[in-house]
Amino acid sequence: MMKSISKTLLFALCYCFFTHFLAKSNPDSTHKGYILSCGASEDAATDADGRKWGPDAKFLTSSRDTEAATAQYQDPSLPTVVPYMTARIFKSSSTSYKFPVTPNTRHWLRLYFYPSTYNGLDPFTSYFSVVANGVTLLHNFSGAITAKAFTQGYIIREFCLTPVGSGDLNVTITPAKGSYAYVNGIELVPMPDIFQKPAIFLGFSDQYLELTSCTLQTMFRLNVGGQFIPPNKDSGLTRTWYDDFPYLFGSGIGVTSRADKNLSIQYSKSVPEVIAPVDVYSTGRTMGPSARVNANYNLTWIFQVDANFTYVVRLHFCEYEVNKINERVFDIYINNQTAQSPSDIIAWVGGQGRPIYKDFAAYVSDSPGDEEMWVQLHPTVSMKPKHLNALLNGLEIFKMNDSNMNLAGPNPVPSQMLTDAEAEAESKRFSESEARNGPLIAGGVAGGVASCALVVAIVVVVVVKKKKKTGKILSSVITNGSSHSSSTGKTFPGSQISNLAAGLCRHFSLSEIKHGTKNFDESRVIGVGGFGNVYRGTIDGGTKVAIKRSNPSSEQGVHEFQTEIEMLSKLRHRHLVSLIGFCEEGGEMILVYDYMANGTLREHLYKTNKPPLPWKQRLEICIGAARGLHYLHTGARHTIIHRDVKTTNILLDEKWVAKVSDFGLSKTGPNLEQDHVSTMVKGSFGYLDPEYFRRQQLTEKSDVYSFGVVLFEVLCARPVLDASLPKEQVSLGDYARICERKGTLHEIIDPHLKGRINPECLRKFTEIAGKCLLDHGTDRPSMGDVLWNLEFSLQLEEHPGGMLVAENKANNAYATHTATIAADEAIVNDDVDSNRSAVFSQLVDLKGR
Template sequence: MKAKNHILFLSLLSLSLLLNGIHGTGHHGPGHGHHRLKALILNCGSSASEKDADERTWETDEKYILSPDKGVMTKSDTQDPSLPSTVPYMTARIFKSETAYLLPLQNSTSRTLLRLHFYPSSYPNFNISNSYFSVTAGRVTLLSNFSSYLAAQALSQAYFIKEYYLAAGKDPTLTLTFKPSDKYANSFAFVNGIEVISAPALFDADPVLAGTAAGSINDDQQASTVPIEASSMETMFRLNVGGQYIAPANDSDGLMRSWYDDTVYLYGAWYGVATQANVTVNYKGLPSYMAPLDVYRTYRRMGPEATVNSVANLTWIFQVDPSFMYLLRLHWCDSDMTRTNQRVFDVFVNNKTAASEIDVFALTGSVAAPTKRDYVVHVNNNTDQLWLALHPYKASKPEFADALLNGLEIFKLSDNAKSNLAGPNPVMSDLMKKYQDAEMEPKSFGSDQKESGTSTVVITGAAGGAAAVGIAAVIILVAYKRKRRVPGADPASGPSWLPISWNSSNNSASKSSTMGGKSQGGVYISNDAASNCRYFSLAEIKTATKNFDESNVIGVGGFGKVYKGIIDNDTQVAIKRSNPSSEQGVNEFQTEIEMLSQLRHRHLVSLIGFCEDNGEMILVYDYMGKGTLREHIYKGNKTTLSWKQRLEICIGAARGLHYLHTGAKYTIIHRDVKTTNILVDDKWVAKVSDFGLSKTGPNMNKGHVSTVVKGSFGYLDPEYFRRQQLTEKSDVYSFGVVLFEVLCARPALNPSLPKEQVSLADWALRCARNKTLEDIIDPQLKGKINPECLKKFAETAEKCLADHGVDRPTMGDVLWSLELALQLQDNHEGGSTTSRTKNRKNNPENSEPKMDQNSLIAMHRSTLSLGDDDEEHKTRTSDTTEDIFSMFVDQKGR
């Protein structure tokens, strides 16, 4: 009976597909190359078709489930700001028993590209941490006892995508089965989105087995190849080497692949030089679907120092599952060399020669002609690392001692005997222990190479950066190992780095790390930071807060509760305590200390000290008596601010942000600008707070930092959202939302409003362009704002919300415009008030702005001085003044 029903279902499905034209609809992004790939993309758990941010239509999954009654359609309770689109992540199909999809294939004779989208969020009546399940595609096991919750925690990402290339078969349909684990109580399976794409001939030749290529890459008699036609694959890594993140919508031929920055995987002190082609790059015979042109336009090379290059490798390291074969695809396009034997190099994979004497110009016979080569290596069960190294080849005496790489893809190959691709879930304690050492052992590559390469060495180190495709869990830890290393730290005393959101209850690494040269309980705090602020014992904190009495709670945030406290008998402070049960926020805790301990400015909240005792993470700040800006702009909250007061607070916050962008040694991007992070003291002086998500560093001199998207939804820069590239203009966008929030007295997001009004940024821009902005401003302000002042203020906010960062003003420009708006308001009211005049006498940096631009710019640049709010605070920090001043450069900004 079941067989008959199955045949009937197949017949009805085929008829439905013919009638609906699913094979010809081509659900894909617009304008992708010459090949119009046809795809079936499903928004699981949705009752209707919806479009994502790339205008792709995701249809409901219901008609493809063999037993629809077994699946529960649900919606997530929360929307993480890092989601690239609500579709397909905000809906899910949950399975409490084994259930299968029957998915039609466009072309069963070619490989099938399968993507599974997971958003392990909070769903009604389901505890996501209980979700363990297996997934099979036909006879191939993709996942086994898999926990998407642990995977997301390991990656420090709210969502992720598992991507597979399934071997071709004879069946015109694909059976995709989800089965909850039998090993865990109350377990269930779920999926948010499914993509099924008929892949082009991406794998058109068998790859070379690393360790057998004794001669030229073109010498087939000396290089063994590995048959892969029957192997299914999982995408582990896909990198645009030497270039920026390439979003799926910008991939070639509608394949919708993501290409990530490679810097997180670089290993060694030799990072090479990221370079962009200075000539036009064309495919010249290579199929365009192999990689987008942007991959071939940028590359990483070793650099001009031949002496150094000859004794070093350009090396990347990856965390992989042991006991699998891995295919590495190397993409090359040499846009510099114009003849053979100019740049020649060897390729090593896990200490084996994959290719010797690679000359990209000789391979292509042309300048700026892309090519690719595939290599396979087996990773045994004694290691979980995969190393790729390039080293100049010297025997032929090439013109340059150099090597290059444009792109890299790494695929896990299925075990043909078991047709298995499933790896283990990340085990936090084991992974942390493995990467806890302050230094990793150096490796030599090419033990089987010819004499010319026997002396190559790897100069140890690591690099910091972005995210990965798949579940390469520990790459985040490798990245932060270099990023958090502090010169002079004692390796024996504990790790000098900090992982991202990696704080399981089994995390042994969080129990013993170095803090300011002393062993304390959880994170590494540099000596500089520790010396610039005060360390509190937990007993002192408990005394200050009356043992965390709930009556002293003055706020609650993502980090935890904020208490009002008293220290040193009579000094009021704000004490922010991390939620000890969640064990989250370690990275934010360290960032806040490292950042604020080096900054002193009138419009930045001052960090007094911290407590890291007995598993607690506590920060102590100056007390801000008037609370947050948000509390004063909504009717029914605290004191409602006048328009002039709102302007002055916005100007103060802009000064603080302008200082972060231009006044410190390196550009500092706040990354979480919003009205709850702008505080006001008893004198109504605005101060920017909460630096837990801030980014800084010398890499900002290239204009951006590639990083996982974090921030608060409603304030997020859409360009940062799309490209995962953070710039100071991201703060400018967020501040533009703040300006409209101050003007309109409504939240950045309000889901109860009609769809077009939910986002304040979108709604305010629309009203501004339709010249109806006055209709949505705070009713308490109507008739009290000078029209010229309103016009200037609105223009400023509107420019801040430009879709592209290059079109937005700098924070210095924003500050000047706000000062001008305040001048216009003052002129309208007949001059400044007595209290304002008095305040300006006491605070020269607040002196009355002039109408001409040069004077105003000079005035707001003067706010880059290191001014504290009171003499008591100056006395407290006097011992560290010299260290603090050493952190700052030209006070006139960049």
């Protein structure tokens, strides 16, 4: 194994060193490049960013075996119509694109793919290769499979090509035998050579890897701690910079920050502005203000990559918080190897606002479990810096071509969760079809036998998959036949549920429940929800509890009951309602919770005789709820998406502490290989994420959207849907965004609050609430960012004019919360997962790896 790896590396090194002397870059190229909408007409089209795309036909070497096509449908996730809705179809390899280019100049090549139906062709039958400049960029590539695995509507691939000495640059797209190829857009943009510095080759003492003449594929480009940067906001190279939050590991996500607006970024000859835009260097992610917490964890990002390639990891730094040497010093680890220790940004550059980047190269083998790239930062404790902290502003990862002039990796494999979801959906569609067409097939004996066989096969597959997916509860109910039906025809779980909850929560008898509620006396009803009535009750001689009893006619049932038990029996947090126990006797489904003396948040906002809550108390309640949701998203063993965040599911105890409740619709979130879960849409209208509604793809950002509506509901004290109002005002979420854009938001806030909120606090609160409601989930903040901004808003309310004091106090409050989560997660993981326990033990190893 090691011999073959060494040979591969040697060939790659020899190639790069050799071609380095054959090509020279030309940063002063005046050629503007090409932006082509493939299959488009002669007229130039403009995309959503205002860029003009021209037609591609005149760059084809031949018109034979190619045709222009238009997609038969438009996926709601497409960011713009151009260039995705038209395509160039290839039936053979006889045709290529030929582009006249400026000699000795590097180029970005970006290929855009939208795997849709063109001219009746099935996108899942399309496999093809792409070769440019003699390098295989894609091989046996399937846009449909890739999009499905990544749960994306479209695919963009970006490559940094080596310079062409003279003549033309050819891009050849070749379909596999019996298949077809397509491309929707091509960008070929000249660029200065931003890879002139050699990269430190990890694992090879004192070795450097020349990058000048290697072809590279962009795998990841992140604005760490900052927001999404579109191509038209980049510093001249039309790159896209994404949020780093989805790649953070565990709950130790640190704190985002921004440079003071008066601090200018000072580029230099060694770091010109084309390296990264100002927005990258003026934002960053640190570990937080607590030295004790920072000493015990690594700030960690994880990326999925292809095996058997060398990768260049570029880290961008710019210090804007400290200004002296040895104030912030940290170690950098890449794939469990020490990349740089110690790292002191001020010592490198001499002052604030001066950017610098570091390039490291690492080889990723094909050993099982190694197809990941880990980037970690940890304070250098041995240097005894003033602050035990670390900072990163930007991160890019590039794949290098191998010795065979190849950059192509395999098509990704769709996750088991996605496969299970599709099987379940297909089973449901088949069942519905059977119900509609049953009378039609009853007359055909042979057809009936075949159909029955198919139904049985599908049911067996689905049952097996659902057993794996939902765990012991459903498995026990199915295999033991312990479920039974009430007179209503509704199926209830059997006593096997007790096995799951044993040791985690209490099993009540029905007689205990009836005694505690006076036989479900109507006078004890304190709430009504989709699951059923909620009663005020007592247990154990006087302890107050809330008892939720399933309504037999409710649409919610066994699944919600099981989910609530499964979720809450394993979760314990100050801002989550506590499940005491359950009862599933006599056809009843009953849940017993801690009693929340002050009811729901909703009943203190409008349509109530209760006195209005003061602003500071409302803020504290929002912060409590945000802490609970943040814990669900980052603190549990797996991400948990609540899916029904609303003011009636935020409860208040006798001390007005907010607790998130009602986990019947909750869903375990995506893993590292995914960015969402495909699932049927559930939730409450008015709070429902429109992107989730359109695409049936659930992420934690769906909770963020719902919580944004909650924030405006708290501020405006009005229903989220009010049909009695004019059309544009019916939905609070939509109307609040309209008012925010017009600058009239102050007109719709609760009259009891007008003139009683510090303006800076109100500005920060409405700003973060508005960001929660952005159309695309990727543009919305994480729940951690929402929480920090609410903490900041509270401190601005308590310390008007003291911006720095407020920020420091917000940092301390947030760090205390995340430290608690990190500690809880470490304990849980140590108990339940030896593999992750081993990882955690590495994270707290101050010696590094």
